Amino acid sequence: xxxxxxxxxxxxxxxxLYQSGQLAEAARLYxxxxxxxxxxxxxxxxxxxxxxxxxxxxxxxxxxxxxxxxAPHKPQAFFNYAVGLQKLNxxxxxxxxxxxxxxxxxxxxxxxxxxxxxxxHLKRFDEAMATxxxxxxxxxxxxxxxxxxxxxxLLLGNFxxxxxxxxxxxxxxxxxxVRNHPQPLWLGEHSxxxxxxxxxAEQGLGDFIQFCRYIPRLEASRARVVLxxxxxxxxxxxxxxxxCTVIEQGKPLPAYDFHCPxxxxxxxxxxxxxxxxxxxxxxxxxPDKQSKWHLRLGNQTVPRVGLVWSGAENHRxxxxxxxxxxFLEPLWQLPxxxxxxxxxxxxxxxxxxxxxxxxxxxxEELLDFSDTAALVQEMNLVIxxxxxxxxxxxxxxxTVWMLLPYMPDYRWMLDRSDTPWYPTATLxxxxxxxxxxxxxxxxxxxxxxxxxxxxL
Numbered sequence: 300x301x302x303x304x305x306x307x308x309x310x311x312x313x314x315x316l317y318q319s320g321q322l323a324e325a326a327r328l329y330x331x332x333x334x335x336x337x338x339x340x341x342x343x344x345x346x347x348x349x350x351x352x353x354x355x356x357x358x359x360x361x362x363x364x365x366x367x368x369x370a371p372h373k374p375q376a377f378f379n380y381a382v383g384l385q386k387l388n389x390x391x392x393x394x395x396x397x398x399x400x401x402x403x404x405x406x407x408x409x410x411x412x413x414x415x416x417x418x419x420h421l422k423r424f425d426e427a428m429a430t431x432x433x434x435x436x437x438x439x440x441x442x443x444x445x446x447x448x449x450x451x452x453l454l455l456g457n458f459x460x461x462x463x464x465x466x467x468x469x470x471x472x473x474x475x476x477v478r479n480h481p482q483p484l485w486l487g488e489h490s491x492x493x494x495x496x497x498x499x500a501e502q503g504l505g506d507f508i509q510f511c512r513y514i515p516r517l518e519a520s521r522a523r524v525v526l527x528x529x530x531x532x533x534x535x536x537x538x539x540x541x542x543c544t545v546i547e548q549g550k551p552l553p554a555y556d557f558h559c560p561x562x563x564x565x566x567x568x569x570x571x572x573x574x575x576x577x578x579x580x581x582x583x584x585x586p587d588k589q590s591k592w593h594l595r596l597g598n599q600t601v602p603r604v605g606l607v608w609s610g611a612e613n614h615r616x617x618x619x620x621x622x623x624x625x626f627l628e629p630l631w632q633l634p635x636x637x638x639x640x641x642x643x644x645x646x647x648x649x650x651x652x653x654x655x656x657x658x659x660x661x662x663e664e665l666l667d668f669s670d671t672a673a674l675v676q677e678m679n680l681v682i683x684x685x686x687x688x689x690x691x692x693x694x695x696x697x698t699v700w701m702l703l704p705y706m707p708d709y710r711w712m713l714d715r716s717d718t719p720w721y722p723t724a725t726l727x728x729x730x731x732x733x734x735x736x737x738x739x740x741x742x743x744x745x746x747x748x749x750x751x752x753x754x755l
Contacts, residue, residue, distance in 0.1 A: 306332060317345065322353050340370035344379055351383040359383060374403040374410070381413055386618050388732050390420040408434045412443050419451060420706045420732070427451060442470045453709040461709075462566035469560075477501055477560045485557035487567035491522035495555040499527040500548065501562055504668070505687035507532060508694050509710070509720065512576045513564040514541045525555055534669035535691075538583040575719045580696035588673035596638075596677055604746075605640040605675055605692070606630075606658075607683035608702075612645070619704045620685045624648040626735045629743045631655050638678065640671060640688045680749075682742065685711070693721030700745075702738050705729040 313328035329346040336342055347362030360383060366376035381396035397414035400407055411434035418427035428451060434444035449464030466486075469477045478499070483489075485496055496517060500507045507528055517524050524543040528536060537545050546552060559567055568574075596603070609621035624647070630637065639660045644652065652658055665671050668691060675681060675692050681699040683689040685708055692699040701724055703711055711718060716726050727738050 306335060314345070317349060322349050325349055326353065338369055340366040340373055340376065343369070344373075344376040347376070348379045348383070351379070351386070356383065356387065372403065374400040374407060377403070378407070378410055378413070381410075381417070385413070385417060385420075388420070388619065390417045390732070393417045394421070406437050408438045408441050408444060411437070412441070412447055415444075415447055415451075419454075422706070424451065424455065440470075442467045445470075450709045454707075454712055456572060456712055458565070458571050462570065466563065466566065468562075480558040482555060482558050484563075485559045485567060486563060487569060489557070491517065491520045491557070493521060493523075494557060495523040495525060495553070497525045497527065497552065497555040497558040498561055498564070499558065500529060500532070501560045503687060504529065504532060505685075505690040507536070507561050508582070508668075508687060508690040510561045510564050511536055511539060512578075512581050512694070513568055514539055514543050515581075516568060516576060518542060525553060527552065531667040534585065534667055535582055535672055538585075538669075539581065572719060577719055577722055579722050580694060582672065582691070582694040584672040584676040584695065585669050588669060589676050592673050592677045599636075601634050601636050602679045603636045603638060603677065605678040605681040605683070605688075606637045607639075607641045607681075607686055607688045609641065609643075609645065609648070610684065610686040611643060616708070619706070620708075622684060622702065622735050622739075624651060626739050629739055630746075631657065633743065633746055635746065638674065640665075640675065640681065640683070641686065642671075689724075690721075693724050696723055699724045700742065701726050702735075702742070703728045705732045705734070 309328060309332060313325050313332060316322075316325035316328065326346060326349045329342060329349065333339070333342050333346060343362045343366035347359045347366065350356075350359030350362065360380065363376050363380045363383070366373070367380065370376070377396045377399045381393040381400070384390070384393035384396065394414060394417040397410050397417060400410040401414065404410070411430050415427040415430035415434070418424075418430060428448065431444050431448040431451065434441050435448070438444070445464050445467035449461050449467060452458075452461035452464060480497070482497070485491070498511075498514070511526065514524055514526065518541050524541065525546060526536060526543050527546045527548055530547045533545055533547050544553065608624065608627055610617055635657065637658045639652070639658065639662070642662045642665045644660065644662060649660070652660060661674060665674070668687075671688060672691060672695055675688075675695055675697055678697065681688070681692040681697055682702065683692065683699060684702050689699060689701050699721065701711070703726055705728070707713075707728065710720060711726060718724050718726060727741055729735065730737050
């Protein structure tokens with residue numbers, strides 16, 4: 300049953316709040332509507348989805364389950380239920396719900412894309428690839444399906460196909476990553492000799508740190524390179540051994556002949572596994588800032604380890620990549636001085652940190668990445684989840700241990716403890732979905748067995 304006409308205005312208001320991201324206010328209005336129409340499956344689905352997004356998983360799932368029972372012929376509740384399950388790493392259950400959506404609507408391209416993603420997390424890669432191909436067969440313009448197929452190819456090491464398909468992000472899916480320019484897009488087709496090329500940031504700060512490594516190669520082709528980036532990166536990226544012009548986002552740009560988003564550089568430079576630029580370090584700490592950190596930290600009597608266990612909460616994959624603080628407890632039993640390298644510390648984590656004597660925080664002093672780089676260089680080792688600080692440590696040539704979920708980001712590939720992107724990095728992977736305890740246990744044993752430059 301649908302809300303009566305006199306409730307349409309309230310429904311439109313609630314829907315508008317939902318679409319604009321004002322979830323708490325939208326939930327309040329949906330609850331008011333649901334009191335009037337307690338068996339309306341669309342209201343149950345919308346409110347359940349909102350509650351899942353707000354982190355109220357128990358109530359959200361209950362509402363979606365009610366919707367599925369009331370209207371088992373409607374696919375939306377099954378789809379939203381599957382999405383919610385994926386965020387809880389319950390991929391087998393999510394797969395079953397995506398399958399139900401496809402039974403109800405065999406042409407639902409989004410359901411095929413979600414199904415493929417769930418299969419990936421279960422490491423059923425052939426089935427995942429076939430599912431993406433099915434989505435593309437239904438809709439040859441499905442940017443999301445091509446994007447997912449690109450990421451899977453890159454994860455599996457199929458760089459030629461992966462980088463090419465990765466360009467689909469500019470065709471409607473993640474279109475906010477890139478911008479329109481009157482000058483031509485450069486993807487390696489034209490000579491850059493004597494030309495000016497604008498390279499600009501997209502996606503995360505770590506992505507720019509990772510892929511700015513291509514700039515010296517571009518300059519070797521006699522290109523003049525202009526790099527545009529967020530202010531927090533400017534001092535760090537200015538240490539590149541290159542003659543490029545570094546511009547803060549929002550500042551006037553000089554004239555240029557071509558443009559290229561930074562994450563298109565691997566395609567433009569025809570990157571294979573063997574040709575990844577891995578001359579480490581390619582970024583450097585400011586000597587004056589490092590000296591200040593050296594004086595501030597004082598004489599070293601025990602090993603110093605930089606630590607990052609979580610990233611930004613609004614990151615689409617944060618539930619998968621960040622480690623709940625309580626899993627770090629075994630580290631505090633070691634004779635090690637830990638220094639928090641992340642600027643964002645969640646309030647409940649910070650409250651616990653203050654009670655741990657050998658953990659030191661510096662978030663007020665980390666104003667930009669050059670500050671973090673100088674602190675990183677004072678560490679014997681960096682231990683980090685998949686965030687920008689990990690990329691920073693790798694680009695500086697620092698020894699870094701990276702903690703990865705069972706299904707990692709595409710760039711870390713599979714079943715290896717090293718990475719061609721950062722020769723000084725060691726990868727520690729979850730042996731099963733959500734198993735951070737095993738990863739931390741392995742880290743503790745390695746730390747106990749490790750000989751540091753400084754005496755224990």
